[in-house]
Amino acid sequence: MEWIRRETIGHGSFSTVSLATTSGSSSKAFPSLMAVKSSGVVCSAALRNERDVLDDLGDCSEIVRCFGEGRTVENGEEIYNLFLEYASGGSLADRIKSSGEALPEFEVRRFTRSIVKGLCHIHGNGFTHCDIKLENVLVFGDGDVKISDFGLAKRRSGEVCVEIRGTPLYMAPESVNHGEFESPADIWALGCSVVEMSSGKTAWCLEDGVMNNVMSLLVRIGSGDEVPRIPVELSEEGKDFVSKCFVKNAAERWTAEMLLDHPFLAVDDESGEEDEACSVSPRNPFDFPGWNSVQSPVNDSVMFGSLVGSPEERISGLVSEKVPDWSVSCDWVNVR
Numbered sequence: 001m002e003w004i005r006r007e008t009i010g011h012g013s014f015s016t017v018s019l020a021t022t023s024g025s026s027s028k029a030f031p032s033l034m035a036v037k038s039s040g041v042v043c044s045a046a047l048r049n050e051r052d053v054l055d056d057l058g059d060c061s062e063i064v065r066c067f068g069e070g071r072t073v074e075n076g077e078e079i080y081n082l083f084l085e086y087a088s089g090g091s092l093a094d095r096i097k098s099s100g101e102a103l104p105e106f107e108v109r110r111f112t113r114s115i116v117k118g119l120c121h122i123h124g125n126g127f128t129h130c131d132i133k134l135e136n137v138l139v140f141g142d143g144d145v146k147i148s149d150f151g152l153a154k155r156r157s158g159e160v161c162v163e164i165r166g167t168p169l170y171m172a173p174e175s176v177n178h179g180e181f182e183s184p185a186d187i188w189a190l191g192c193s194v195v196e197m198s199s200g201k202t203a204w205c206l207e208d209g210v211m212n213n214v215m216s217l218l219v220r221i222g223s224g225d226e227v228p229r230i231p232v233e234l235s236e237e238g239k240d241f242v243s244k245c246f247v248k249n250a251a252e253r254w255t256a257e258m259l260l261d262h263p264f265l266a267v268d269d270e271s272g273e274e275d276e277a278c279s280v281s282p283r284n285p286f287d288f289p290g291w292n293s294v295q296s297p298v299n300d301s302v303m304f305g306s307l308v309g310s311p312e313e314r315i316s317g318l319v320s321e322k323v324p325d326w327s328v329s330c331d332w333v334n335v336r
């Protein structure tokens with residue numbers, strides 16, 4: 001592909017994202033404007049994983065499209081580049097930060113519906129995203145949103161991850177306690193994202209204002225019955241939706257497919273009107289006639305944590321020297 005790197009539009013833990021314009025014969029085969037996500041070849045594992053996962057996922061209108069990869073040599077360094085659809089509106093996190101406010105509920109419903117559709121596609125193809133958060137939901141010129149950043153995504157395995165992955169603020173109880181990163185963990189993170197869109201504040205910070213201790217956060221997530229407080233601003237349907245994401249037991253948490261039928265998301269795609277067929281909230285998972293479970297197999301060693309150490313050991317491993325501002329999610333440290 002013939003292309004020219006333009007200005008930088010974003011930074012992640014492992015990459016820099018720039019605008020790219022195509023030139024020559026590539027202008028016909030590819031969009032004239034793209035986002036190029038780049039990192040040194042030696043530390044490009046996450047980017048290459050992203051490419052592989054996006055290839056396997058194929059086309060989905062709720063997932064950022066990938067146009068291919070390429071290598072360049074810049075300032076003497078070999079660079080790995082991934083070409084993506086350009087989202088001119090930045091991320092949903094940027095939207096909330098720039099307005100300093102919660103989003104109106106009709107938008108929360110619309111964006112959530114898109115995220116859930118994207119998750120249905122990801123989970124239906126046997127993958128877990130592992131880093132769902134508003135920074136990774138991009139806004140396009142037409143107002144649509146798409147899930148991005150598949151650097152941590154993994155195929156469903158039922159196995160325990162020895163390493164902890166994702167962003168602590170969005171981590172599910174089973175991930176903190178047992179190293180389980182399967183599709184239910186994405187649903188928990190979805191719940192955190194809906195809270196953030198509808199309150200303008202991160203899920204676990206609602207009660208305390210500023211929470212500045214990652215250890216106490218992880219203990220709260222991992223132990224007891226406490227779940228993030230559900231924003232009072234949300235409608236009853238919204239509160240019910242979020243409560244289905246914040247089921248502590250991963251096996252009982254609703255799946256993306258079930259959530260897609262929840263009345264909170266019952267918006268006719270064309271008219272924006274509520275879909276009659278979806279207007280009654282199922283009371284439990286068995287109210288879904290065509291429900292196929294995507295529940296992960298539970299193995300004994302996972303349940304007793306014998307492969308990866310006790311929750312205390314796992315949580316201690318997450319403590320960092322860095323002192324972030326916990327009141328905004330962008331400053332949370334990604335743990336890989």
Ligand SMILES: Nc1ncnc2c1ncn2[C@@H]1O[C@H](COP(=O)(O)OP(=O)(O)OP(=O)(O)O)[C@@H](O)[C@H]1O
Pocket residue numbers: 009010011012013014015016017035037064084085086087088090091135136138148149151334
């Ligand atoms: N396709 C895109 N279009 C427009 N902006 C983008 C695009 N992809 C990424 N960005 C911008 O770049 C930022 C960093 O991208 P991304 O989160 O994908 O990188 P990363 O290295 O995987 O980061 P991390 O894993 O730390 O979240 C995003 O928050 C967003 O602002």
